[in-house]
Amino acid sequence: MKQCNRTSWAKALKTCALAAILASISFIASAQDGNAGIQQANTQVRSYFESGTNLMYAIGAILGLIGAVKVYSKWNAGDQDTSKVAAAWFGSCIFLVVVATIIKSFFGL
Structure with a gap:
């Protein structure tokens, strides 16, 4: 054994x-072949970057529309927390737009 x-x-x-x-x-x-691979990855990421920032802008716009409808419905219903909900939705939209803009300027694209 x-x-x-x-x-x-x-x-x-x-x-x-x-x-x-x-x-x-x-x-x-x-x-x-490491340098060539790194250069190829850099090129591929930069090629998708413009589409990614445009996608972030589109998501921000959709969130803005959804938020506007929710705030409007709360306002018409007479809810007390309308300003808090409006600030949350507006803040999320602004965050997405600012992040996309800062990343775009940071990478110099």
């Missing part, structure tokens, strides 16, 4: 060593 455990342990150790060697060879081969 002990012989079987030692044999399987040795096989597992050899397999792990082989996997580590293959991984290090793969890492060394791909490390030479």
